[in-house]
Amino acid sequence: MGLTSNGVLALAVVCGVLLFAGTVWLWPRLSRRGGRAVLGRIGLLLATQLAVFAAVGLAANRSFGFYASWADLFGRETGQGVVVDHSAGDGDGPLRVVDVRRVPQAGGARPEDGGQIQSVRIVGRTTRIATPAEVYLPPEYFQPRYRTRTFPVAVVLTGYPGTTEALVSKLRYPRTALDLARSGRMQPMVLVMLRPTVAPPRDTECVDVPGGPRTESFFAEDLPEAVLAHYRVGRDAGSWGIVGNSTGGYCALKIALHHPGVYAAGAGLSPYYDAPSDPTTGDLFHGDDGLRNRADLWWYVKNTPARATSLLVTSSKSGETNYKDTLKFIELVKDKKPTRISSIILERGGHNFNTWRREIPAALEWLGGRLSAR
Template sequence: MLPQPRSAARRLLTAAALLALATLLAACGSNTGTSGEAKAAISGDHSSPSAAKSSSAPPKPSKVLMPTGPAAQLSKVRDTAAGPIMMTTLNGAKSGVSGKVWVWLPPQYNDPKYAKTGFPVLTLYAGGQSAGYNTWTDNQLPIQEIDQQLVSQGKAHPFIMIMPVQNLDSAESRALECADIPGQPKIGTWMAEDIPDFVRANFRTVKGRDGWAVMGASTGAFCSAKLALQHPDVFKAAVPIDGYWNPDSPLWKGHEQERQANSPDQLIGAGTADVRMLATAGGANPYETKLVKAWVEKAKAPTTVEYYEQPGGKHLTSDFKKMIPHTLEWLTANTAGPESD
């Protein structure tokens, strides 16, 4: 074959170079036209584009705690216009205490639309000894009906309501003051640990403490304040209605250090409990208003306490009843509502 002229050879070399370059670009792609598969091959990532897209942020943690079991045996004790009140005897695994607990579930709880919804929990303590009874379970303090009225108006959460006894004996000389008094039944542990365990075992609740509150009147006010201040990991909010703040049961005799450790009057100024409280007093009782105001002024951050004085209010169940709407609205503003996944 005869040698080709030099110009022809140059043209052939240039064409060959262009062809090689085009082939390389086709294999590797360009910044503007490279496919996802090609880019993956270049980078050494052999996962598919669909797999890359699916590796998004992890799912949000659930805010609902489903019942853990075992289920308790609940029996109906009374019907209300807002649904039945149930009762069981709770044998506390941690405290060894056995006592009655009443339960009310808002109508929304059993509505299929809320089957995957967790509800806030409100524990209610009565006045007096409350040995074998609780005034929040009868028409004296119809908090269940009032709650549903406010729910329909968008002013309150539909709370699960838990109403335990406070004492195991009706004699004032045997008052346990919602505490583990040395040598006595550990009802403080029953209230702060066994009862929340019972609720979580049986009902759909809001995970964490944000949906948990406690409220009580008179002696129940003492209990609600004490339990919230001692257990801010369990309760976020408390409403002590017309309460007192110093333990005075004869059973504390010989146990002054323990008595002080269970005194809301001491606990309020410790500045260790991140809880919110609403403390009320009846305006018709100057001694009570002075007592409650002085206690509120002792609060130290992170504890916060609001004061509410009921105009003309007396230390009577009939006046406690009048405050139910206000206390439920306050609790709603200061606790988490129902949560769904």
């Protein structure tokens, strides 16, 4: 049974209940003195607590999408990583569709009515990074009257480690985009949803790592090229935006700042503003101060010419650790014309899916208002 399956969660809950009941039932027998009785009490208490903690942990993981599988949980993820392809090409192109499905709870079986989600595999032409993604196509994409129209694109990034499925089922990006377009609050957009973790389990922080994955180049060059080759989307920077939460939020801000000729806008939900260095990242810069400074958004905004791009940052007055940094970042950027910055500040909200679901409708509406289509 999978880590996120109903069966595993139900088994953990049942074990917790049975062990609790067993502890209550057997406690009088184990209340007397003696080594065996003491060990019995310790064993029952430990087993009950472990079962309860397991049930709570499994429920939290299902809700927030921290780990997608047992392999992911135990650091044995062996899925798509960095691929070096020395062949001349297999004829599939940089993007290949492997599955299609309906938008959850969209209504209507036809894509012309409720849109469509396509599971794809993308291989970067220059970076040779290979990664899966989910692409949401709005209903208008399939309607005859829009057959000559190109659509704006929002690249949507998870946090670390994150799963693309969480963007669909937990954060509900496709359903939210569909509802916003139906209500007239946002123009129809194509969403390209993926993890910034393109070389799992390593967290590359969307950096071009010397001798390692060139993650920033993948998002700035290869990903737009692959999407443009397969879908009817806009080609100029005014048609492209990028949004993400946590690590994905940091990546979105950084890529929009570094590549305004590709992305007209970047939205960071609960972002941080400098790449961390920890066991999950490894050595990202190999002693190169130029690369380190480039990844530090504080340094980059202060020391490079202002770029014509729009940024959105979010935080909460209570519950988010980035609140003070976010206010400082807003103050830093707002005087750096022509860069424009906006914010969503909640009264309360933690670093979790529930908070981001409250921010996503406004963030998508903001993003759609800054992108153009023809």
